[in-house]
Amino acid sequence: MPRLQAMTWREFLHRGLWLAPLGLSLVFVLGVLGWVRANEAEEQEQQRQTLISDALSTEAQLRDRIDEEQAHVRQLAAALAGQAPGSAVLAAHPEVNAGLRRLWLSVTWLDARNRVLAEVPSESEANRYEDGLSLHLTAPVGTDSVLVIRYAPALLLKRGVPWWLARKYDVQLVDSADQVIASSTESPLRAAQGPRPSYRVALTGPLRASPLAQAALTDAALELTLRDPSPTAIRPLAWVLVAGFLPLIAVASWLLRRQMRQVQRAEVAGRTEAAWRRAMEDSALVALRARDFDGRLLYVNRTFSDMVGLPVEQLVGLLPPMPYWPPDALAEVTERNRRNLAGQAPREGYEARWRHSSGRMLDVMVFESPLVDAGGRQIGWMGSIIDITERKRLEDRERRQVETLAHNARLTMLGEVASTLAHELNQPLTAIASYGAGLSNSLAKLGVQDELVLGALQRLGQQAAQAGRIVARIREFLTRREPRHEPCDLHEVITAAVELLKRDCQRRGVALEMHLAPGVPTVLADAVLIEQVVINLVRNAADALQSGEGPRRITVSSRVAGEFVRVDVQDNGPGLQGRRVEQLCAPFYSTKADGMGMGLAICRSIIEAHQGVLDASDAGSGGALFSFSLPLSRQAQGETTHA
Numbered sequence: 209m210p211r212l213q214a215m216t217w218r219e220f221l222h223r224g225l226w227l228a229p230l231g232l233s234l235v236f237v238l239g240v241l242g243w244v245r246a247n248e249a250e251e252q253e254q255q256r257q258t259l260i261s262d263a264l265s266t267e268a269q270l271r272d273r274i275d276e277e278q279a280h281v282r283q284l285a286a287a288l289a290g291q292a293p294g295s296a297v298l299a300a301h302p303e304v305n306a307g308l309r310r311l312w313l314s315v316t317w318l319d320a321r322n323r324v325l326a327e328v329p330s331e332s333e334a335n336r337y338e339d340g341l342s343l344h345l346t347a348p349v350g351t352d353s354v355l356v357i358r359y360a361p362a363l364l365l366k367r368g369v370p371w372w373l374a375r376k377y378d379v380q381l382v383d384s385a386d387q388v389i390a391s392s393t394e395s396p397l398r399a400a401q402g403p404r405p406s407y408r409v410a411l412t413g414p415l416r417a418s419p420l421a422q423a424a425l426t427d428a429a430l431e432l433t434l435r436d437p438s439p440t441a442i443r444p445l446a447w448v449l450v451a452g453f454l455p456l457i458a459v460a461s462w463l464l465r466r467q468m469r470q471v472q473r474a475e476v477a478g479r480t481e482a483a484w485r486r487a488m489e490d491s492a493l494v495a496l497r498a499r500d501f502d503g504r505l506l507y508v509n510r511t512f513s514d515m516v517g518l519p520v521e522q523l524v525g526l527l528p529p530m531p532y533w534p535p536d537a538l539a540e541v542t543e544r545n546r547r548n549l550a551g552q553a554p555r556e557g558y559e560a561r562w563r564h565s566s567g568r569m570l571d572v573m574v575f576e577s578p579l580v581d582a583g584g585r586q587i588g589w590m591g592s593i594i595d596i597t598e599r600k601r602l603e604d605r606e607r608r609q610v611e612t613l614a615h616n617a618r619l620t621m622l623g624e625v626a627s628t629l630a631h632e633l634n635q636p637l638t639a640i641a642s643y644g645a646g647l648s649n650s651l652a653k654l655g656v657q658d659e660l661v662l663g664a665l666q667r668l669g670q671q672a673a674q675a676g677r678i679v680a681r682i683r684e685f686l687t688r689r690e691p692r693h694e695p696c697d698l699h700e701v702i703t704a705a706v707e708l709l710k711r712d713c714q715r716r717g718v719a720l721e722m723h724l725a726p727g728v729p730t731v732l733a734d735a736v737l738i739e740q741v742v743i744n745l746v747r748n749a750a751d752a753l754q755s756g757e758g759p760r761r762i763t764v765s766s767r768v769a770g771e772f773v774r775v776d777v778q779d780n781g782p783g784l785q786g787r788r789v790e791q792l793c794a795p796f797y798s799t800k801a802d803g804m805g806m807g808l809a810i811c812r813s814i815i816e817a818h819q820g821v822l823d824a825s826d827a828g829s830g831g832a833l834f835s836f837s838l839p840l841s842r843q844a845q846g847e848t849t850h851a
């Protein structure tokens with residue numbers, strides 16, 4: 209379950225990865241906006257500080273200006289002292305003209321009772337300020353008159369405020385009721401453009417303490433309002449950048465997502481294809497191997513690994529000689545491998561014998577074809593291998609069957625010929641016996657007493673009868689298909705066979721012994737056929753002993769083994785020399801110059817027709833041991849178990 213969750217998470221992360229740049233961009237944008245904001249706040253604070261210091265300095269400059277004007281008024285008053293008051297005097301005075309040019313609206317000479325003695329109205333542009341609020345500067349002239357200078361605060365602001373401040377700020381005098389008394393500009397932007405940074409400084413000094421100052425002015429203040437709050441360049445730029453950046457990044461993210469989907473789809477398709485390919489390779493019955501030009505294994509599929517019984521990891525990277533090459537044919541396989549790597553492998557494939565890691569040999573059919581890389585360049589050889597062991601085994605069996613059929617056909621024909629021959633021989637043999645008997649009867653009637661002649665005639669008759677019996681037996685054996693199952697005493701049969709061969713064995717210097725276990729029950733068998741089997745086995749043993757040196761011995765023994773009676777024919781000859789019973793019993797297999805190779809084949813079919821088994825092995829003491837076993841009859845089985 210946690211694994212599943214982990215997978216899901218990974219998958220989720222993988223799927224949402226394309227959102228990462230968008231998310232990071234948004235964080236970046238927010239960061240930029242935050243920075244812009246912080247920067248703005250700092251700038252505003254700075255602006256405020258500048259505003260305050262500018263306001264204070266403006267107020268100080270205006271105060272200095274008024275102080276200066278006051279000094280001029282005092283100088284004028286001192287110059288007028290002792291002169292007869294008159295407008296002409298005033299008008300002619302350069303200080304008056306200079307004052308009017310600067311700031312003054314009018315110069316008035318009042319007596320002690322505030323009656324106008326003389327007055328010079330302003331002719332200058334300052335007349336424009338006539339209607340507005342005016343302030344006064346005074347200075348005593350002598351002891352009984354006073355000089356009053358009227359000036360407009362608006363003009364004071366206009367002239368007294370340095371140009372760079374006037375350009376930057378609206379400088380205004382504002383009363384306690386927030387009414388503008390005077391302004392440095394004719395058209396203040398106030399309120400028209402929304403709130404702008406401003407600062408007020410309370411008036412001090414001569415500005416405030418002007419003796420004729422109206423009451424409102426005592427609470428008036430100097431207000432500096434930033435004309436153009438010069439919006440920081442960063443903010444709009446930031447907005448522009450953000451506005452441009454976000455759609456761009458959104459488009460980029462969408463493109464990325466599309467690209468990722470395509471990649472994912474390609475990945476899934478690739479994985480599916482790889483899985484398909486692997487499944488196909490692994491489920492294929494054909495083993496595959498890729499090799500470079502040095503014969504190094506670059507790739508093998510599972511079928512190949514199963515075929516040779518070695519894991520894929522152990523095989524890949526191996527160089528010849530390969531572990532699956534049969535060690536006894538290494539030179540031949542190395543030569544064939546050299547030929548194949550040189551590109552001379554037969555196009556129709558070639559057969560090879562490999563060795564499974566378990567030691568089992570297998571027959572394979574190999575087809576080599578060029579191994580080509582993605583660029584179309586040949587980089588080695590691709591081999592397809594089919595296991596043909598089973599096919600070859602079946603082919604072999606089929607071939608053997610066909611051979612057996614052919615041999616059986618020949619055997620049948622031979623049987624027919626032999627049967628005819630036996631039939632033909634029967635007649636003359638009977639005739640020989642009859643003539644022999646007739647001759648000895650005639651000689652007896654004639655009174656011939658020659659023992660030698662009579663003995664020879666008697667043996668002639670016996671041999672003819674024996675020959676007749678053998679011919680009859682062979683005929684019966686070859687013509688009859690099914691054995692006759694009659695109660696038969698095996699010991700009698702064996703003894704009869706041994707008796708028949710005794711003389712022959714003596715001639716050959718072979719000691720023929722019998723070890724028959726007592727109490728072997730009767731079996732249901734065809735006595736004639738079983739006798740033929742014993743005769744055949746003993747004769748073969750005698751033949752095998754022919755070439756050997758030293759004492760020659762054949763032992764025929766019998767014993768009961770479970771539900772079978774087993775008869776062994778053992779000799780001390782050369783033994784089987786690695787040959788198996790199947791090979792020996794194959795029809796027409798013979799190592800003898802005059803051998804037919806039919807003896808053991810017929811023996812085996814006789815024993816198998818009796819539900820018995822014929823076997824051959826090397827005897828422990830050297831030589832061969834041929835044995836056959838025949839099933840006990842039911843009755844006999846009961847007897848042995850009770851006994």
Ligand code: ADP
Pocket residue numbers: 748749750752779781782783784792793797798799800802803804805806807808809832
């Ligand atoms: P044949 O006797 O005509 O050769 P068989 O079928 O009887 O045919 O025997 C087949 C072969 O089996 C013999 O040629 C011989 O090589 C081998 N053989 C049979 N019996 C023995 C034995 N006792 N010892 C060694 N080889 C034997």
